[in-house]
Amino acid sequence: xxxxxxxxxxxxxxxxxxxxxxxxxxxxxxxxxxxxxxxxxxxxxxxxxxxxxxxxxxxxxxxxxxxxxxxxxxxxxxxxxxxxxxxxxxxxxxxxxxxxxxxxxxxxxxxxxxxxxxxxxxxxxxxxxxxxxxxxxxxxxxxxxxxxxxxxxxxxxxxxxxxxxxxxxxxxxxxxxxxxxxxxxxxxxxxxxxxxxxxxxxxxxxxxxxxxxxxxxxxxxxxxxxxxxxxxxxxxxxxxxxxxxxxxxxxxxxxxxxxxxxxxxxxxxxxxxxxxxxxxxxxxxxxxxxxxxxxxxxxxxxxxxxxxxxxxxxxxxxxxxxxxxxxxxxxxxxxxxxxxxxxxxxxxxxxxxxxxxxxxxxxxxxxxxxxxxxxxxxxxxxxxxxxxxxxxxxxxxxxxxxxxxxxxxxxxxxxxxxxxxxxxxxxxxxxxxxxxxxxxxxxxxxxxxxxxxxxxxxxxxxxxxxxxxxxxxxxxxxxxxxxxxxxxxxxxxxxxxxxxxxxxxxxxxxxxxxxxxxxxxxxxxxxxxxxxxxxxxxxxxxxxxxxxxxxxxxxxxxxxxxxxxxxxxxx
RNA sequence: GACCCGUUAGCUCAGUCGGUAGAGCAACUCCCUUUUAAGGAGUGGGCCCUAGGUUCGAAUCCUAGACGGGUCACCA
Numbered sequence: 001x002x003x004x005x006x007x008x009x010x011x012x013x014x015x016x017x018x019x020x021x022x023x024x025x026x027x028x029x030x031x032x033x034x035x036x037x038x039x040x041x042x043x044x045x046x047x048x049x050x051x052x053x054x055x056x057x058x059x060x061x062x063x064x065x066x067x068x069x070x071x072x073x074x075x076x077x078x079x080x081x082x083x084x085x086x087x088x089x090x091x092x093x094x095x096x097x098x099x100x101x102x103x104x105x106x107x108x109x110x111x112x113x114x115x116x117x118x119x120x121x122x123x124x125x126x127x128x129x130x131x132x133x134x135x136x137x138x139x140x141x142x143x144x145x146x147x148x149x150x151x152x153x154x155x156x157x158x159x160x161x162x163x164x165x166x167x168x169x170x171x172x173x174x175x176x177x178x179x180x181x182x183x184x185x186x187x188x189x190x191x192x193x194x195x196x197x198x199x200x201x202x203x204x205x206x207x208x209x210x211x212x213x214x215x216x217x218x219x220x221x222x223x224x225x226x227x228x229x230x231x232x233x234x235x236x237x238x239x240x241x242x243x244x245x246x247x248x249x250x251x252x253x254x255x256x257x258x259x260x261x262x263x264x265x266x267x268x269x270x271x272x273x274x275x276x277x278x279x280x281x282x283x284x285x286x287x288x289x290x291x292x293x294x295x296x297x298x299x300x301x302x303x304x305x306x307x308x309x310x311x312x313x314x315x316x317x318x319x320x321x322x323x324x325x326x327x328x329x330x331x332x333x334x335x336x337x338x339x340x341x342x343x344x345x346x347x348x349x350x351x352x353x354x355x356x357x358x359x360x361x362x363x364x365x366x367x368x369x370x371x372x373x374x375x376x377x378x379x380x381x382x383x384x385x386x387x388x389x390x391x392x393x394x395x396x397x398x399x400x401x402x403x404x405x406x407x408x409x410x411x412x413x414x415x416x417x418x419x420x421x422x423x424x425x426x427x428x429x430x431x432x433x434x435x436x437x438x439x440x441x442x443x444x445x446x447x448x449x450x451x452x453x454x455x456x457x458x459x460x461x462x463x464x465x466x467x468x469x470x471x472x473x474x475x476x477x478x479x480x481x482x483x484x485x486x487x488x489x490x491x492x493x494x495x496x497x498x499x500x501x502x503x504x505x506x507x508x509x510x511x512x513x514x515x516x517x518x519x520x521x522x523x524x525x526x527x528x529x530x531x532x533x534x535x536x537x538x539x540x541x542x543x544x545x546x547x548x549x550x551x552x553x554x555x556x557x558x559x560x561x562x563x564x565x566x567x568x569x570x571x
Numbered sequence: 572g573a574c575c576c577g578u579u580a581g582c583u584c585a586g587u588c589g590g591u592a593g594a595g596c597a598a599c600u601c602c603c604u605u606u607u608a609a610g611g612a613g614u615g616g617g618c619c620c621u622a623g624g625u626u627c628g629a630a631u632c633c634u635a636g637a638c639g640g641g642u643c644a645c646c647a
Contacts, residue, residue, distance in 0.1 A: 030580095031581085032581050032597075033581085036598095096609050098604060098610085099602070100603080100604045101603090102606085103606045103607075114606090116605075118604055118605095120604080136597095137597080148605095150606075151606085152605075154606090154607080171582080171597065171598080172582080173583080173596095174582040174583055174608095175596070176595085176608045178583085179582070180583070181583090181639085182639065183578095183640085195582095239646070239647080240646090258647095284645065284646050285644080287641095287645095290645090440647060441647090472646080497647055500647075510640095521637090521639085522638095
């Protein structure tokens with residue numbers, strides 16, 4: 001569709017009547033765009049700027065329907081209120097021209113509204129020469145007139161004036177089937193939003209959810225903070241980082257995989273309730289629940305424990321559901337998820353047996369666990385510690401079965417390097433994860449605040465890296481250990497995956513459907529193509545070429561000039 | 572990273588046995604002053620994802636690659 005022709009930038013049509021250039025570098029080389037550009041030019045010739053400034057938004061369509069609902073109730077042959085004058089603005093989505101009159105549907109952020117315009121009620125000649133000929137689906141217009149009701153009972157604006165607000169030179173996808181190509185939907189999200197109203201609804205919903213989460217924590221006395229996105233040591237999670245380079249300092253930096261260690265430094269500094277809503281970056285695979293950049297909230301609450309966090313999390317869900325007026329039971333694919341609080345709480349090892357069906361003796365024995373995993377066709381590293389074996393068992397046999405929101409509590413300590421040990425059972429971390437629809441949504445725990453224990457845990461992670469080649473094991477962060485050395489109040493902290501939460505609440509099953517611009521490979525089509533040449537005369541002037549009607553290759557548009565060149569070539 | 576599926580007009584899609592490109596919508600030229608995916612008549616529009624190969628002949632068969640979707644692995 002686009003080809004790059006950097007040296008050309010005038011807007012004069014070539015001898016074939018084509019407008020090769022728009023903007024500075026792009027050429028629009030298809031008939032629809034050419035047609036639309038020439039319409040924009042014809043508007044200019046008529047003294048109408050196709051891109052006028054200082055247009056104000058008209059009455060929102062929702063207000064139009066509310067405000068003029070009375071017109072429908074009028075007791076008259078023709079239901080209308082000519083005394084009113086109202087202006088609507090929006091993008092044309094449908095046009096139905098019937099000779100000397102036309103209907104169109106225009107869309108603003110609230111939805112569609114119908115307008116009616118005809119030859120006799122617009123200025124002399126305007127309908128035939130401008131409105132009918134030069135306005136088309138995709139254009140944004142401003143319509144002024146009075147409300148009336150059509151024969152089929154639809155409240156409609158009868159136009160006395162119809163102006164262009166912005167001329168679209170790209171055609172919209174087909175009106176009935178719309179846009180279904182996933183690739184275009186993600187790459188050109190704006191088109192997806194124009195053609196698929198539910199997409200806009202999802203992202204409006206996402207915005208509201210984030211806003212409510214923010215308000216909830218502010219109302220509970222939490223302070224929103226921003227910590228670095230570029231870390232000298234990747235920390236706070238087990239994940240592979242993106243690496244970048246800081247020229248001025250001459251050092252590599254890691255895009256953050258989690259804000260945890262910085263937020264806890266703030267707790268040491270005396271901020272007793274903090275939260276951060278922002279992006280994390282992980283250099284890992286992509287699928288329906290993973291995007292390389294994703295959004296989470298992490299919050300840290302001094303003088304509280306993980307039981308308080310679970311209660312706070314339930315309160316947060318209740319708050320979101322109440323504010324959004326969502327029913328407590330939501331459909332998610334073929335699942336029904338019951339969000340009634342309190343959520344179920346099941347200890348980790350108990351979940352292995354009662355939910356996962358793992359025999360009790362296997363659930364607590366490293367060797368038996370490994371054997372059991374192998375029996376079930378799962379590859380495992382023989383050096384795994386009991387906690388890691390249990391984590392494998394959990395992922396395999398439990399996670400997918402947790403449909404209704406469920407807190408899994410009391411995790412093995414060796415897979416919880418940042419959480420506090422339980423005083424009675426030092427093999428257990430005072431930690432929980434929240435699952436729903438078979439997916440992990442949140443992770444929270446009593447923060448480890450013993451600096452020497454923290455140092456040993458980092459060391460154990462480094463050792464695990466040695467032993468099992470775990471690339472995602474944590475790095476030693478001595479500065480963080482030093483911070484803990486100054487004393488951190490007993491604190492509980494939690495992270496919630498915002499993207500996944502939005503998926504659950506909007507019944508979307510791909511993370512790409514809740515991220516406005518999901519990660520995509522570069523698009524080949526936008527790169528410069530090799531020069532095309534006419535098959536007969538070898539002409540490489542792009543604007544004089546057209547593709548062959550059948551088969552491959554290009555030919556000159558101007559056949560006479562082509563023949564002349566071919567002759568000269570023979571000499 | 573592995574496997575499966577897809578890529579044809581601006582969009583949504585057909586394309587039979589390998590015989591040289593089709594529909595609907597959109598566009599263009601007409602008709603039409605209350606339509607609802609408006610309707611009617613006509614016209615134009617294709618590097619069939621790319622590069623090789625087989626063949627007299629490839630959208631179609633084979634190989635490699637690009638991009639997208641899905642499943643698995645990894646992860647949140």
